[in-house]
Amino acid sequence: MEERKVRVRFAPSPTGPLHIGGVRTCLYNYLFAKKHGGDLLLRIEDTDSQRFVPGAEEYIIEAFKWLGIKFDEGVGVGGDCGPYRQSERRDIYKKYVQQLLDADCAYYAFDTPEELEAKRQQIPNFQYDSHTRLSGVNSLTLSADEVKKRIEAGEKYVVRVKIQPNEDVVVNDMVRGKVVINSNVLDDKVLYKSADELPTYHLANIVDDHLMGITHVIRGEEWLPSAPLHVLLYRYFGWEDTMPQFAHLPLLLKPEGNGKLSKRDGDRLGFPVFPLQWNDPATGAISSGYRESGYQPEAVVNFLALLGWNPGTDQEMFSMQELIELFSIDRVSKSGARFNYEKGIWFNHEYLINKSDEEVASLFLPILKEKGYDCEIKRLTYIVSLIKERINFPADLWEQANFFFEAPTEYDEKSLKKRWKPESPQYLTELCDVLNGLDDFSKVEENEKLVLDWVASKEYHLGTMMNSFRITLVGAAKGPHIFNIIDILGKEETLSRVRRALEIIK
């Protein structure tokens, strides 16, 4: 077989917001494609007309745009293999369904959902397969005329794949190696439903991957059980020579308890499970997103990349470029990964503190405005430089810096108890005079030396002096270097805060 250009696809179903596990799947596809100089396509698998949710497609596109994952082809970008929305490919699928029917690899079935449900109730382990298909209402048990009559009368039917019994089907998985399954345990899956004239996932998936020249199918482990069916479908179609290689990724598991990560875990534990905030059009419910929660897209990418893959070194911080260079499917782990969102927070912290003060200041500005304050970017950058290391999210900036904008109106009791001494009022009264004598608060080091020397000459207790001073400015025993604080506050505000505190604190 000649070397084909790598082409992979991400094929979500527009049934709601994109789950974070889907984001990781797409990321791996992207990394794999770029690593090998190939293409990533976006295909929308909307063959279930029942579950279509408006806005989901736009959401998906916006989410990957935010994350810096670019599609080379597909919905939203175009390409030569379109349309890329399965609902727009009805006619294509019909042709291929017919091919399978003609090859005796599929058959019509008229059993109603109710009849099938009844069988499942009555017969333990019932499945539609080579053992049971002859008891069904289908083109294998009905005469050709009868079948024709029913179809022409508009009776609803489905087309099922006719699985050949008792053959070992081999799936060569890039992550798991050789997986062998006997076709006896496979059932005659529905390939096509006349009700909406659409194929099911299995058929559409194989036809599209083939037509779109997909070389590697990288998807979640939940697909592994149906991979043998897919292999068989390639065989029945006669496309085995260009069948893509499969890679089934380990699942993302709940942070605690059992099972795979779900939306509810996020609600319960307080972290997002979606890349962007999602406002459910039907219920009006709002689900939080990584973007709106203040995560940096680079942090999300980095975090997700390491959940199920690692380069085999101790390095943990990776740019997208590095990930592309280092990524390889054989370093993908086989077992499910618990979703450890605390590590995600750590990544966000790292990315935030690695940003320049100016960048972080620009993240702070809108938050500040929301609080009703404005600030010169230069001054804000200065403030940010003092508190940047303390934050995990941009929103934390306010908590760390609010006292720069709002004078304390009350004073933390614990701090007072520990740091406010009987001599504090006198100390501070005298300190005011000293501060008043300073000509420029921006001379941080110089001022500090002057004040410290003064304290030493008076033989005052430095800790009491400075901590009391801090409480009057901040309202508690916390915050960055005090001479930076008064530099930002300015002489007037500094003195007024001290004086006011002296009146209030008894």
Place this chain on the structure above:
RNA sequence: GAGGCAUUCGUCUAGUGGUUAGGACAAGGGAUUUUCAUUCCCUAAACAGGGGUUCAAUUCCCCUAUGCCUUGCCA
């Protein structure tokens, strides 16, 4: 029930037929700091169990257990 996949510190994971089984997050402790935080250092923490194979198994094989996935006219 059936089929499949998996199993190294609490979590994400590295790793090897002979290692003090490594790193990170989280946890605990300490140092630094005029406060808080940061930073730095330290500590505790794992090869699911049982059989083989082998001089030697966490590593290879088998069994068991456990977990997960699938079992829809959803994807």
